[in-house]
Structures are given as C-alpha cells and as structure tokens.
Amino acid sequence: MIRNIHRLALSAAALCTILSSSNSSAQSQNTLSLDVLSSRPQLVSGGSALVRITGTATAPAVALDGKDVSGAFKSDNKGNWIGLVEGLRDGDNRLVAKAGPGGAGAGEASVTLKNHPINGTLFAGPQQTPFLCENENHGLASAKDDSCAAPSKVSYYYRTRGGDWKPFDPKAQRPGDIDVVKTTEDKSVPLIVRQEKGVINRSAYLINVMHDPAAGALPTPTASSPASGWNGKLIYSFGPGVQANYHMGRGLGMMTGTDAKFYMEDLSVGYRDAFIARGYAIVAGSLNVFGTNSDDVKSAETAAKIKEHFIKQFGPPLFTIGHGASGGSMQQQMIANAYPGLLDGIMPARLFADAMTFLQPLYDCELLANVFKSGTWTREQMNAVSGKYWGYCVSNGTRYPHARIDNCDATVKDMVANEASWKGVRCTYQDNMVNVFGIDPKTGSARNPFDNVGVQYGLKALNDGKITFAQFLDINTRVGGLDINGKLMPQRMVGDAVALKRAYETGRVNLGNRGGASVPYIDIRTYNDGDPIGRGDPNVDVHDGYHSAVVRARLLKYNGTAANHVMLTAATYGTPPQDARTLGSPLNVVSTGALTQMDNWLTAIAADRSNKPQAQKVADNRPADLVDACYPAKAGSVIGQIERVTDMDRCRALFPFSADARIAAGGPASNDVFKCALKAIDAKDYKIAPNAEQLAQLQKAFPEGVCDYSKPGVGQTADAKTWVIFSKGDGEYTTLP
DSSP states (O other), X not given: OOOOOOXXXXXXXXXXXXXXXXXXEEEOSSSOEEEESSSOGGXXXXXXXXXXXXXXXXXXXXXXXXXXXXXXXXXXXXXXXXXXXXXXOSEEEEEEEEOOTTSXXXXXXXXXXXXXXXXXXXXXXXXXXXXXXXXGGGTOOOOSSTTOOOOOEEEEEEEBTTSOEEEOOTTSOOOSOBOEEEOTTSOEEEOEEEEEEEEETTEEEEEEEEOOGGGOOOOBTTBOOTTOOOOSOEEEEEEOOOOOOSBOOSOOTTSOSTTOSXXXXXXXXXXXXXXXXXTOEEEXXXXXXXXXXXXXXXXXXXXXXXXXXXXXXXXXXXXXXXXXXXXXXXXXXXXXXXSTTSOSEEEEESOOSXXXXXXXXXXXXXXXXXXXXXXXXXXXHHHHHHTSOHHHHHHHTTTSOXXXXXXXXXXXXXXXXXXXXXXXXXXXXXXXXXXXXXXXXXXXXXXXXXXXXXXXXXXHHHHTTSSOHHHHHHHHHHOOEEOTTSOEESSOOOOOHHHHHHHHHHTSSOOSOSGGGGSOEEEEEEOOSSOTTOOOGGGOOSOOTHHHHHHHHHHHHHHSOOTTEEEEEEOOOSSTTHHHHSTTSHXXXXXXXXXXXXXXXXXXXXXXXXXXXXXXXXXXXXXXXXXXXXXXXXXSSOTTOBOOBOXXXXXXXXXXXXXXXTGGGTOOTTOOOSSOOEEOOOGGGSSSOOOHHHHHHHHHHOTTOEEOTTSOOTTOOSOOOSSEEOOSSXXXXXXOO
16 A cells, blocks of 8 residues: 655654555564555556665665665665666566665565556456557557557646746746746745656556756655755546546546646636646546546556656655546545545545446436426426436436446547447446446346336425325336436346445445545535526536535444545536636635645644554544535625635525435435345335325335335445455456455
C-alpha cells in the first residue's frame, strides 16, 4: 500500500513513523529496513522501483538478483538512502540490502519486487480486445500495436497576468507578462508549468508541475529545487461521464472538453486553475475519465501506475487528493474504498456513490416512463412513484443507457460498424466489466447484477394516498424490466446471484466501510434537484442531491460514524457551466475554500504521530469549522454574494433533496439493496388493507413475493475486500495482504 509518505525533505523520524505502518516494507531482525516508495512490491510496473533504505549511516550494499546496484542509492541527508532500482524483468526480482561500514551491525533486509509491463495488466484482469489507441488526439506518436506505447513528450506553458495560458519556449526570449503566484507554502513563483504526456496502461496521461527551467533543475526524490513551485502535494483528477471502454479516450481527468486547450485548468467543477496556481502537481489519465471507461478497477489500475511513475520522478507526495465530478466522483470513492492508499483525501463533486447506485434509478425511470405512457397520471403521482421530480426521469431515463449493448462511444460504434474484428462488442456496464462479473453460461455474456423482482413501485405513494390501489397494481403489473440487451421486456429483470455477490465483495457497490472509512471526504455540489433555473423537462440535471444523503447513510450504517464526510451545497448560478467557469460564483467560492480546508485537514493528519487508528486520526484532525453547510445566494449584483448556513434544518428547507423509486418503494435510505430478499405478501404493509380481489391481483403481480427490506439483499455483505486482483477475467479474484 502506498501510505501517506512525506516528501523526503521532511525529517527521517517523520518518514520512519509513516513508513512503519506500510506493508510495502521488509524489515530485518535489527534496524535496517527497506521500503518500496513507488508502489506495493507486488505491483511494480515499468521495470523500475523507487526504494528507500534506513538503518545505516553509510552507503548500503544493494544487490538485485545478485547484481550490484548500490550506485543507484543516494543519501538525502536525512538518514535515508533513496534509489531508483532499474532493470527489473517481468515477474519476481529479489532486492537485498546490507548495512554499510559503520552502520547498525551487519543488518540485512530484502524484498521481492514483482514487475509488470507498463502497458500490460496489473490487477484489473485481461485487457480488452479489441481496443483503439488514440495517441494522436494527445499529440503523441501513433501506436504501433495495441499496447498504445509511445515516447513521452514534455511541453512548457505559462499563465499571463491577464489569466490566459500560452505555450512557453525555454530557449526563446522570456515573455514579459508571466504571472507570479503564491503557493500554499507562501512561496512566490512565476506560473510556468512543465507538462509531461505519454502512455501508461494504454491510457494517455499527463503530469503538470510548476517549474521555471531558467532557475534550475526539477525536484528529485532526494532533493527539492528552488526552480519549482511544487508544494509537495498531488492532485489526481478524475473525469466525468459513464460509458463503456474499448478505446483510449480523448479527455484527461476533469480538464476535458473543447476549452481544455492546454489541460491546465479544471473547467467543470469550480476550481479553475486553483490547483496549479497554489503549487499542487496534477496528474490525470484518459482511462480515468468515466465517460471513456466506466470500469473503476481499470481506473484504479491506471491511477496506481501513473502515480507510481510520478513518484519515481519526484518522490512521494505529502498526500494525494482526488477530485472530479459525477463519474469522477464515483471513481474517487470506489478507489479510496477498494484500493486504499492511492488517495489520501477526496473531493467528489456532484457526487454518486458508485456506478451501480447511479445507474439503477435511471433504469427504473425508463421502466416507469413506459408505464406512464398509458393511463391517467398526474404530475404529483409521477413524482411520488419515482421518488423525485418527474422531469428528472424524462430527461435522464435513457440518457445513460448502460444496459444497452450499443451504449458505445461514437468512435467505437464506427469501428463496430466497419471492422469485422469489432463485431460482437457489447457496451453494457456488466460486459465492460466482465473481468469482475464473469460470464453467464446461460447467455454467453457478462453476468448482470441489476434486478427489480419484488420491488413494489409506488408503495409509499399508495400509503400516502397519492395513488389508488388500482394504479399501484397497474404499475407493478406492467413495469417489466430490461433484457440482456437493454431492451424493454414485460418480465422483471433477474439479477445474477454470482454477479451481486462479487459486486458487494469487491467494492463495485461502495459501502465506504473499508478504505473509505479512513479517508477525509469533502462532498461539494450545486443544487440541481427539480429544475431550479427553469430549463424544462428535457434538460433536468442528472446530479440530484440525495446521492450525498445515500453516502452519508452508508457511512453511518456500516461505520457507525460519518466524521470523515462533510457535505457542502452551493446555490446554482446561471446556466451551467457558468457555475464552474465564473470566478466568484457560489461553486467557485465554495470549492476553492474547501480545497484550503482539505489541505489543512490532511496536513494535520500527516503530522499526527499518535498510535490511534487512522479513522480516529481523520476524525480528530478535521478542522473545527469544517462542518456540513449550504450556501444560498444573497440578493445583490455581486456574483460572490453567498451566505454560509450551518443550520441543517434550514439547509434542508432551502435545498430539499428528493429520493428515487427504490426508496419510494420502501427501500433503505442507504440504497444498498440491488436484489432484495423476498417475503410473502402481507396485507399489513398497506395503509388501506386490500380486498380479496386486490390480494389475488397482487399475488399475480408478485408470484415469488415482495421485497423484505428488513433483511440484507441477495449477495449483500459488509465484508468487502481491498486490493482485489482479477487475474483470469472470469470473475474469480485474489487479494493482496
């Protein structure tokens, strides 16, 4: 696990404290120790690893499979010997260190480094085929094979005093309009950025770090540099959307879209260029954009490799903050929970807990919309049955059709239409993640975890007197389901028990009770429930706020506390994307303020030398004034006029959240049941007891029984695994210790 390892400019004592909790170290019987800083020892990639040796005052003797590599190690003058061990072959490599003369006795430490190809699989399972490389879209050399390998490329950019980004040529005359900024370390530096692009894990990647080439060299794992404004901290940017993969992708993190000319700024959430201007390094990958790749395991694998590459160049960051909206929020939470250590804090915006929790309400919307095509239904009734503003379902019920086999990117669709080798590609959620779910022998396609057997749609609406029993029966008789190809069918959909079990066990359903229990979480959203700015039913935003309430309910249910989770809701300003791109908008003010708070929080945790469990450190070091809040707009002409409200009763009145059809059918607020346990129909469940004829009709609509939400769902377990490896592609998995 990559733990919260300080930059090597910190004291040796601080490093020893942090690294002693890492399971990426091998300890001898005496004081000599050997630690892998760049990755877990079993998950090295690219033929090299950054290693740290302590316990010897003089240069250690180090051998890789018997070959002397001592020359790779340098002192950082803090009692540590740091070296980039290169030349690793694929598979196991034995690294042995011995104390140098004058060290602590004749100590010896060793570790086995398991190396993997930089563009091959690490833990996400067999790579997809076919697969389309899109190197040219990132300004990289064309791929020669499906590894997508290409030489890395370095460019420089600067920000003008007017706020524009321009290319910077280190060899040309220095521009006179370079902006000067102050970093979080109170260091004034010219805003010149070194940007590296390349291919890792068949994903395009970028690394942005402040560096003035005229002032000196880049920082290294053993030395800081006055030429760099890097504050020693890292932002990992995760991009939005939800779609199947089969291609590299053309976006990079949240720095996407037509305005992302140089990939310097966040243009979609509210930070603008606050990350780079405050001194953070930024990394991102094209396979960390969920609109390209909705496989969170592959996103985690990509993040592990890109972060490893960064650490080899610059050393371990003090901490890594995940950020990104929508599909980017899903990745942060799922990775933090299932692959702990990759992210130290997360700032999900327009949050959804995970992809399955996002998709299930949309599938229900489509089914209910089909029911409401016939019969007489008022708007109030449709709101009550769906659990939300009905325009949400009108707008979004089929906008993210991840149950459809043709839910492919336009480029992938073109390949399917014109290339014989692409025939048969299926772009459903589960087919895209076949390595996790495995193949259903009955269909030959991936096992499907989605289900609606026994769901009593409209139960709350019935008991609240908003629909009649006849309407309740009509809904549940005609609601049907989606078949294996995502088409409407009269039968309800039956989730595969194996797929459901794996979804819970391996973290596809994110309960926040593993790594997510010990990660600081600042959850930021603009208010989009209903139609707050009157855009009409076809344009209702998909990011309704109850998903934050779902996350909160899960943390409380599974951890007994939500001390690591802070919810911030800002007023919507104008027509999106004005919220994100306007300096001084409510979202911009809240987001940049939250970034300061997250930095303070993580810095305090890193400085906490106590023996308390990590979750307790997170709770104890949360800034006292960082609490749940909402930010309604004040009257007036100034964009940034917002009010901070910490009275959550008032916030709920100002910004009421809705729910969804499963919660409106009696499901838990945690929304964590994807296939319910069943029970016999019970007349006591209905406020007005059904008569004999109605009971008979209910029995016909629910021949196997109805949902019993007092019991766990089918396959549901809180015993989720971390660091899961899907090596065979058949859904079977192992875990790292």
